[in-house]
Amino acid sequence: MIYRVVRLHFRPEETGRFEAFFRERQPLIEAFDGCFKTILLRNTKETDVYYTLSEWESEAHLDRYRYSEFFRETWAITKSMFAEKAQAFSGMPV
Numbered sequence: 001m002i003y004r005v006v007r008l009h010f011r012p013e014e015t016g017r018f019e020a021f022f023r024e025r026q027p028l029i030e031a032f033d034g035c036f037k038t039i040l041l042r043n044t045k046e047t048d049v050y051y052t053l054s055e056w057e058s059e060a061h062l063d064r065y066r067y068s069e070f071f072r073e074t075w076a077i078t079k080s081m082f083a084e085k086a087q088a089f090s091g092m093p094v
Contacts, residue, residue, distance in 0.1 A: 001036075002059050006052045007087040014081035015048060022052075025074055029054070032068075034061025048083060059090070 010018050022040050029038050034057035043049035056062040065071055079086075 001093060002056045002062055003091050003093075004052075004054045004056065004062055005089045005091075008050045008052065008078070008082070009046075009084040009086075010048050010050065010081050011083045012048050015050075018050070018078065018081050021077065028070065029065070029074075032061070032065045032070075034058060035065065062090070 008018075019040070026038055026040070029035060036055040036057070038052060038054040041051040041053065043051070054062075056065075
């Protein structure tokens, strides 16, 4: 199992648009082979900052998603709303 955390900092006027877009895409992401779940978190102090947490069967499953046309399209739209570059981290339970 692998977890992926992505920190996303949006322009303030884009937060509502991003939340709606995430809710639309979330079931499609979770339908990818090897994805167990995705969660969207909003920073309690910096309300323009969000985190996505996704749980995957393996790094290979995550990579298949990350190199898919669906991801490229989703990421391009998401990136257009950024105030800062995203940060991504992957980890395994110990």
